[in-house]
Amino acid sequence: MALVVQKYGGTSVGDPDRIRNVARRAVETANAGNRVVVCVSAMAGETDGLVALAAELGGSSPSQREYDVLVSTGEQKTVALLSMAIHQLGHDAQSLLGWQMGLRTDSAHGRARIGEIECRRIHAVLDAGAVCVIAGFQGVDDEGDITTLGRGGSDTSAVAVACALEADVCEIYTDVDGVFTTDPRIVPEAKKLEQVSYEEMLEMASLGAKVLQVRSVKFAMRYGTPIHVRSSFNSSEGTWVTREEDVMEKLVVSGVAYNRNEAKITLRTVKDRPGAAARLFTPISDAGIVVDMIVQNLSIDGSTDMTFTVPVGDFAKALELAQSAAAEIGVGSAEGDENIAKISIVGLGMKDHAGVAAQMFRVLADEGINIQLITTSEIKISVVVEEKYTELAVRALHAAFVDAGAAEPVEET
Amino acid sequence: MALVVQKYGGTSVGDPDRIRNVARRAVETANAGNRVVVCVSAMAGETDGLVALAAELGGSSPSQREYDVLVSTGEQKTVALLSMAIHQLGHDAQSLLGWQMGLRTDSAHGRARIGEIECRRIHAVLDAGAVCVIAGFQGVDDEGDITTLGRGGSDTSAVAVACALEADVCEIYTDVDGVFTTDPRIVPEAKKLEQVSYEEMLEMASLGAKVLQVRSVKFAMRYGTPIHVRSSFNSSEGTWVTREEDVMEKLVVSGVAYNRNEAKITLRTVKDRPGAAARLFTPISDAGIVVDMIVQNLSIDGSTDMTFTVPVGDFAKALELAQSAAAEIGVGSAEGDENIAKISIVGLGMKDHAGVAAQMFRVLADEGINIQLITTSEIKISVVVEEKYTELAVRALHAAFVDAGAAEPVEET
Numbered sequence: 001m002a003l004v005v006q007k008y009g010g011t012s013v014g015d016p017d018r019i020r021n022v023a024r025r026a027v028e029t030a031n032a033g034n035r036v037v038v039c040v041s042a043m044a045g046e047t048d049g050l051v052a053l054a055a056e057l058g059g060s061s062p063s064q065r066e067y068d069v070l071v072s073t074g075e076q077k078t079v080a081l082l083s084m085a086i087h088q089l090g091h092d093a094q095s096l097l098g099w100q101m102g103l104r105t106d107s108a109h110g111r112a113r114i115g116e117i118e119c120r121r122i123h124a125v126l127d128a129g130a131v132c133v134i135a136g137f138q139g140v141d142d143e144g145d146i147t148t149l150g151r152g153g154s155d156t157s158a159v160a161v162a163c164a165l166e167a168d169v170c171e172i173y174t175d176v177d178g179v180f181t182t183d184p185r186i187v188p189e190a191k192k193l194e195q196v197s198y199e200e201m202l203e204m205a206s207l208g209a210k211v212l213q214v215r216s217v218k219f220a221m222r223y224g225t226p227i228h229v230r231s232s233f234n235s236s237e238g239t240w241v242t243r244e245e246d247v248m249e250k251l252v253v254s255g256v257a258y259n260r261n262e263a264k265i266t267l268r269t270v271k272d273r274p275g276a277a278a279r280l281f282t283p284i285s286d287a288g289i290v291v292d293m294i295v296q297n298l299s300i301d302g303s304t305d306m307t308f309t310v311p312v313g314d315f316a317k318a319l320e321l322a323q324s325a326a327a328e329i330g331v332g333s334a335e336g337d338e339n340i341a342k343i344s345i346v347g348l349g350m351k352d353h354a355g356v357a358a359q360m361f362r363v364l365a366d367e368g369i370n371i372q373l374i375t376t377s378e379i380k381i382s383v384v385v386e387e388k389y390t391e392l393a394v395r396a397l398h399a400a401f402v403d404a405g406a407a408e409p410v411e412e413t
Numbered sequence: 414m415a416l417v418v419q420k421y422g423g424t425s426v427g428d429p430d431r432i433r434n435v436a437r438r439a440v441e442t443a444n445a446g447n448r449v450v451v452c453v454s455a456m457a458g459e460t461d462g463l464v465a466l467a468a469e470l471g472g473s474s475p476s477q478r479e480y481d482v483l484v485s486t487g488e489q490k491t492v493a494l495l496s497m498a499i500h501q502l503g504h505d506a507q508s509l510l511g512w513q514m515g516l517r518t519d520s521a522h523g524r525a526r527i528g529e530i531e532c533r534r535i536h537a538v539l540d541a542g543a544v545c546v547i548a549g550f551q552g553v554d555d556e557g558d559i560t561t562l563g564r565g566g567s568d569t570s571a572v573a574v575a576c577a578l579e580a581d582v583c584e585i586y587t588d589v590d591g592v593f594t595t596d597p598r599i600v601p602e603a604k605k606l607e608q609v610s611y612e613e614m615l616e617m618a619s620l621g622a623k624v625l626q627v628r629s630v631k632f633a634m635r636y637g638t639p640i641h642v643r644s645s646f647n648s649s650e651g652t653w654v655t656r657e658e659d660v661m662e663k664l665v666v667s668g669v670a671y672n673r674n675e676a677k678i679t680l681r682t683v684k685d686r687p688g689a690a691a692r693l694f695t696p697i698s699d700a701g702i703v704v705d706m707i708v709q710n711l712s713i714d715g716s717t718d719m720t721f722t723v724p725v726g727d728f729a730k731a732l733e734l735a736q737s738a739a740a741e742i743g744v745g746s747a748e749g750d751e752n753i754a755k756i757s758i759v760g761l762g763m764k765d766h767a768g769v770a771a772q773m774f775r776v777l778a779d780e781g782i783n784i785q786l787i788t789t790s791e792i793k794i795s796v797v798v799e800e801k802y803t804e805l806a807v808r809a810l811h812a813a814f815v816d817a818g819a820a821e822p823v824e825e826t
Contacts, residue, residue: 016469050490056429058497066500069508070493073486077463080483084471087479095482099512100557121557144513144534 002168003126004029007039007136007158011175012232013078014044016085022232023085025173026131030091037122037132037165039158040082042074050074064109068138068148072098075135075154083133092130096121098138098146103157105139105147112139112147114156114219117164134161155216163223170225172212173232178239179204179211181402182256186394189403194237196254197244201227203346203380204257217241244348252349252356253401258394260387262292263315263338264373265322267331269303277306280325287321289314293342293382295373307373309384312338340372341390344382345397351378356401363400369393415581416539417442420452420549420571424588425645426491427457429498435645436498438586439544443504448539450578452549452571453495455487463487477522481551481561485511488548488567496546505543509534511551511559516570518552518560525552525560527569527632530577547574568629576636583638585625586645591652592617592624594815595669599807602816607650609667610657614640616759616793617670630654657761665762665769666814671807673800675705676728676751677786678735680744682716690719693738700734702727706755706788706795720786722797725751753785754803757795758810764791769814776813782806 006029008022022038030036050071054062079095086093102118125132136154139147149156155172162170177192179201184190196204198221205214211229220227220241230238244250270276277296284291294308310318315338322334350356360381364371369392373384385393419442421435435451443449463484467475492508499506515531538545549567552560562569568585575583590605592614597603609617611634618627624642633640633654643651657663683689690709697704707721723731728751735747763769773794777784782805786797798806 016466019470053429053490053494054497057432057494057501059501062497063500066493066496066508069496069510070490073489076486076489077466077483080479081466081470083479083482084467084475087476088470088472095479097482097559146510 001033001035003035003037003165005037005039005158005162005165005167005170006173007154007170008041008173008232009154009175010041010044010047012173013040013082016081019043019078019081020085020088022173023082023089025232026082026093026133027086027089027091030131035126037126037134037161037167038082039134039136039154039161040075040078041136041154042071043078046074046077047071065145068109068146072135072138072146072148075137079133079135083131086131086133092128093133094125094128094130095133095135096125097135098157099140099144101134101161103139103161105141105149107141107143107145107147109145109147111150112141114139114149114160117161119161119164122161122165149215153213153215155213156219159216159219159225159227163219163225166223167225169228170220171228171230172216173230174211175232176211177231177234177236178229179241179255181254182394182398183258186258186391187256187398190398191402193239193254195240195242195247195249197247197348198241199244199379200254200346200348201241203344203377204255212241247348250348252353253345253347254349255346256394256397256402257344257346258390259342260390261312262309262340262342262384263312263318263336264293264307264309264340264384265315265319265334265336266305266307267322267326267329267334268305270306270329270331271303276329279329280306280322281308283321283325284310284318287314287317289318289321293373293375293384295375309340309342309373339387340384341387341393342382342384343390343393343397344380345401346380347401348379350381357381359400360397363396364393367392367396414446414448416448416450416578418450418452418571418575418578418580418583419586420567420583421454421586421645422567422588423454423457423460425586426453426495429494432456432491432495433498433501435586436495436502438645439495439506439546440499440502440504443544450535450539450545450547450574450580451495452547452567452574453488453491454549454567455484456491459487459490460484478558481522481559485548485551485559485561488550492546492548496544499544499546505541506546507538507541507543508546508548509538510548511570512553512557514547514574516552516574518554518562520554520556520558520560522558522560524563525554527552527562527573530574532574532577535574535578562628566626566628568626569632572629572632572638572640576632576638579636580638582641583633584641584643585629586643587624588644588646589624590644590647590649591642592654592668594667595807595811596671599671599804600669600811603811604815606652606667608653608655608660608662610660610761611654612657612792613667613759613761614654616757616790617668625654660761663761663765665766666758666760666810667762668759669807669810669815670757670759671803672755673803674725675722675753675755675797676725676731676749677706677720677722677753677797678728678732678747678749679718679720680735680739680742680747681718683719683742683744684716689742692742693719693735694721696734696738697723697731700727700730702731702734706786706797708786708788722753722755722786752800753797754800754806755795755797756803756806756810757793758814759793760814761792763794770794772813773810776809777806780805780809
């Protein structure tokens with residue numbers, strides 16, 4: 001008897017028929033002899049309606065505490081309705097909200113971080129032979145106030161609960177068949193991956209592959225809980241996200257990711273002295289802006305160029321802060337560019353395989369694409385290019401690395 | 414500094430503008446130097462939408478536990494939105510749900526009874542100078558499950574919290590100006606009562622005057638908490654519901670009530686022996702049917718007639734049970750009639766005033782209205798008549814008792 005946590009997003013529970021479909025899957029899984037926990041999001045569209053009401057009554061910055069009270073009703077509706085639908089199929093089920101399942105968080109309303117999960121009530125429901133239907137996205141803080149984990153937090157809820165329960169698998173149901181080697185809208189030949197490591201998934205998720213939230217992958221990685229990303233519309237095997245040592249075939253490049261939602265800011269001829277970077281990035285961090293890439297070249301003649309990227313939505317604010325820092329540091333000015341895209345290749349195999357970077361740059365050069373920035377990690381190489389080259393770059397890299405041999409096991413070099 | 418509990422129903426918070434209106438009233442009350450608790454219902458229409466979803470996914474008898482999880486989202490939305498609207502007016506506010514304010518109930522989902530109310534968090538919010546916005550209609554049982562008090566339970570929540578807090582007043586805001594001497598749709602001359610005792614209010618509420626829930630009046634009576642029923646659309650004084658000894662002018666008849674939603678069932682020539690009534694009413698009570706009037710005449714020749722009334726919705730079931738009991742007791746048959754109305758006059762003064770009953774029967778006789786049943790209490794006389802006479806009877810009794818002298822203090826006789 002396995003313990004299975006299933007997570008269904010807003011589209012999968014978007015109307016009564018879809019809720020009934022989810023109920024059927026949960027009951028099938030239970031009838032196959034498993035203990036089943038189902039974690040659900042708000043019905044698609046529900047949250048948008050609540051956000052609009054908050055905007056109307058709470059203005060531009062409604063109280064985050066009350067906002068969480070409001071939006072958490074979305075998942076509350078779904079868990080009750082799904083439990084009823086499971087009952088209609090003749091199986092027992094019981095819903096638990098964030099505070100009822102003891103999903104404790106800090107008090108950062110709207111973006112709370114999970115602390116401890118008391119599994120007592122979940123176990124009690126499972127022990128009684130019922131499907132346990134839990135509300136994603138929400139928790140409770142030490143004051144007894146409702147908190148939410150931020151948009152997409154239902155993935156995190158499901159994986160965190162799966163980790164706390166030491167579940168055999170956390171199934172993430174979505175509207176695609178699994179994790180693909182790249183975006184099929186750009187490359188129709190994109191293939192579904194059978195397996196991918198947490199590390200690769202993290203690089204791909206944070207680079208814009210929207211299948212799984214980064215936070216949820218980090219949770220699963222820490223506890224070694226396998227994630228199975230699969231479609232809620234069929235029963236095909238999807239993609240297993242698992243430990244590196246459990247990945248059977250370590251591909252040189254398992255995927256090509258892209259992200260058009262960043263902007264870059266460059267400070268030229270920064271005096272290369274201690275404290276310049278701190279002076280630049282402290283106010284940006286204080287403003288809650290997440291900086292992604294940071295690139296600084298070797299100093300020439302005691303001055304250097306420094307470039308970094310931020311989400312497009314934070315570009316104006318970040319540029320303003322950078323310009324004020326530039327004036328203080330004694331740099332002419334900070335310049336920015338929103339029309340960029342970050343293109344990355346990701347693969348466990350590349351750390352044992354020389355020449356991947358060189359080949360990537362050659363592929364892009366052959367297409368006449370100029371590379372503006374480069375950063376690398378053990379299992380990822382990212383470049384920033386002009387935004388208009390996004391599709392061309394993704395297709396060329398996919399053809400060169402994935403179609404032409406990514407399915408082959410890595411040769412040790 | 415007074416402690417004021419205000420309760421607003423679904424119509425009063427039916428859209429964003431009305432929620433802003435409620436926010437203004439709450440802030441005005443707070444700015445006048447009061448500690449303010451606001452108890453709200455779900456926005457009008459919200460509950461109906463949730464009930465429809467429950468019917469679609471849960472069938473004809475959805476799990477009451479899950480039903481409570483579902484419908485309690487209605488009030489949860491309102492408390493968050495109202496708190497935001499109060500913030501927009503520059504005043505602090507904090508929402509509390511049933512489980513957060515410690516409104517403990519038994520586990521009778523959908524019709525839970527209030528046990529204890531832990532006021533710790535409400536006091537903490539008030540001590541911090543904020544308006545405390547509480548969700549009506551909902552509580553939490555000893556398992557930590559959400560319960561609801563049944564439709565209209567928001568009145569009960571508000572009054573129960575007012576009692577627990579020893580509030581100076583519980584203001585019930587509604588879409589009418591107060592409690593009237595009778596239904597103004599039938600008698601345009603109906604007058605607003607300035608004061609009415611709990612006992613009179615109870616008789617009027619249970620007889621069909623829909624302004625205040627019976628349970629909430631019982632709560633207020635037990636604790637002596639004054640209720641002020643008033644309009645949410647103006648700032649006129651409404652009707653104070655208070656202790657008998659605090660009612661300044663004890664009217665002979667303070668109101669004329671009617672109820673068309675009952676049906677009567679009669680068993681003829683019941684053998685007058687011990688146990689017959691028990692045999693009849695036990696299965697009816699077991700079926701959860703609430704019997705209102707029970708009338709049995711003196712026995713003649715060892716047999717008697719017995720008549721009782723039940724809600725129209727339970728008529729078919731009650732008649733079936735009565736017929737089966739009749740067969741067993743040895744009565745020919747049970748007969749029923751749905752086309753009846755109960756008309757009552759209510760007044761503290763009638764207990765000291767002879768001849769009220771005789772005058773009532775004379776007024777009805779003068780209009781040619783036949784009286785089918787009569788029951789009396791200390792402060793109420795009720796008759797059952799053919800339903801088509803409802804308006805005529807109400808108008809005649811209002812003219813005779815209220816227009817012609819109810820405003821006069823009682824003369825001791």
